[in-house]
Amino acid sequence: MNGAERYFALAGERGELGHAFLLEGEDPEVLKKTAGRIAQRVLCEKGTACGVCESCRAALSGNHPDIITVTHEKPDTLSVGEIRAQLVDDMEIRPYRSARKIYLVPDAGKMNPQAQNALLKTLEEPPAYGMILLLADNRNRFLPTVLSRVATLRCEEESGEEKETSGSARLIGLLRRLQTADAAELAKAASELKSDGVSAEETFELLTYLWRDELIVKAGGKTRLRFAEAADMLEDWAEALSWAEEDRIFAAIQEGKAKLKANGNPDVALEVFLLELRELLRKA
Numbered sequence: 001m002n003g004a005e006r007y008f009a010l011a012g013e014r015g016e017l018g019h020a021f022l023l024e025g026e027d028p029e030v031l032k033k034t035a036g037r038i039a040q041r042v043l044c045e046k047g048t049a050c051g052v053c054e055s056c057r058a059a060l061s062g063n064h065p066d067i068i069t070v071t072h073e074k075p076d077t078l079s080v081g082e083i084r085a086q087l088v089d090d091m092e093i094r095p096y097r098s099a100r101k102i103y104l105v106p107d108a109g110k111m112n113p114q115a116q117n118a119l120l121k122t123l124e125e126p127p128a129y130g131m132i133l134l135l136a137d138n139r140n141r142f143l144p145t146v147l148s149r150v151a152t153l154r155c156e157e158e159s160g161e162e163k164e165t166s167g168s169a170r171l172i173g174l175l176r177r178l179q180t181a182d183a184a185e186l187a188k189a190a191s192e193l194k195s196d197g198v199s200a201e202e203t204f205e206l207l208t209y210l211w212r213d214e215l216i217v218k219a220g221g222k223t224r225l226r227f228a229e230a231a232d233m234l235e236d237w238a239e240a241l242s243w244a245e246e247d248r249i250f251a252a253i254q255e256g257k258a259k260l261k262a263n264g265n266p267d268v269a270l271e272v273f274l275l276e277l278r279e280l281l282r283k284a
């Protein structure tokens with residue numbers, strides 16, 4: 001979670017979310033991913049980007065009807081016509097299934113003055129459900145009238161520690177829906193972890209720590225868990241799995257690690273482990 005996401009987490013908890021934001025940062029990919037995670041969080045049925053609810057699953061698959069990404073045809077311009085059709089007019093239509101409807105505008109700095117002016121009224125008086133996230137490398141690309149109507153949040157690449165937090169959040173989300181996931185979903189989730197900058201090695205490291213927690217829970221302990229946020233899931237597993245099965249999974253994690261060290265294919269190693277875990281959980 002980077003600073004911009006933390007802001008949304010806190011403001012969301014307090015019920016103080018505004019309507020219009022400018023996410024400013026150099027890396028367009030970081031901006032897009034951050035905006036996607038923010039949208040997922042805002043629309044999540046639990047308000048936490050849980051990764052499990054229907055809304056989160058739709059968001060993660062890129063098919064959420066209330067998350068709209070504004071696109072542009074010409075590489076260097078986001079035109080007034082595009083802003084009107086995809087955002088200003090579209091926002092008149094109520095959300096399809098959520099309390100809010102969120103517009104992501106990558107390359108927002110490519111809006112010409114006309115397009116920016118077309119946006120002013122919507123920025124000033126959005127419907128209660130409307131939210132706009134403008135993504136740009138530099139806030140100086142915007143008219144002062146736009147800037148005065150948006151909250152600017154800096155959006156930097158995450159540090160290693162932050163990356164681990166978001167990697168573990170994604171991993172826990174994936175494990176929570178493991179029993180119902182099909183093979184294609186598992187493969188996709190594994191590649192999402194990687195695209196978040198969490199390597200298969202790091203994922204197996206996280207799994208090792210998670211399984212230490214699991215064994216603590218299985219032994220009846222509940223305090224000092226590294227992944228306290230996953231305690232409910234770990235308890236369910238502890239109830240369902242025998243000690244022998246717990247050990248087998250721990251061994252499978254170590255095997256996966258060893259395979260990677262032996263230059264195995266990292267994606268395959270992770271997928272094989274996830275499939276194995278899924279089978280054990282289903283049988284249990």
Ligand SMILES: [Zn+2]
Nearest residue numbers: 044050053056
């Ligand atoms: Zn959710």
